[in-house]
Amino acid sequence: MKVDPMTRLFARWLSGMHVALYRMIDGWSPLNWNTLVLTVRGRKTGREISKPLLYLERGGKLYVVASFGGSDKAPDWYLNLVANPEVTVERRWAQGAYRARTLAPEERQEMWPRLVALYPAYADYQKRTARTIQLVELTPV
Secondary structure: OOOOHHHHHHHHHHHHHHHHHHHHOOOOOOOOOOEEEEEEEOOOOOOEEEEEEEOEEEOOEEEEEEOHHHOOOOOHHHHHHHHOOEEEEEEOOEEEEEEEEEOOHHHHHHHHHHHHHHOOHHHHHHHHOOOOOEEEEEEEO
16 A cells, blocks of 8 residues: 555644654554654665554563555654664653564564454555554563
8 A cells, every 4th residue: 555645744744743742642542552753774774763653561671563554665763763773762751771672473473463452443544555554562671
């Protein structure tokens, strides 16, 4: 699925509003309690970019999905963390440094059903695109 420029612009605006609201009210999310704010460094600009994402916690690590709504292109935040895996995570009122890594295919097979159970639309997103939607593990440093 290809994302048109207006949809991309709206998604960026909505994401920014969600982050601002999340920070204003100490981590409460109108969409889901399993929401975090991931801050990555831009691979081209070097500036910090924050995105709200659903997450699953397991064994002291956090897992997020680089779905971009089933777009054929990976989300920019994912491309940024591949280039710069040192990230910051905000969960409710806590903030910390994490290291990001993309799960290997066999690890993805284990985690994918758990993340789909958290948010069933991920399964629909995967059907919309030929790319394999990547899963990211965030480990505290």
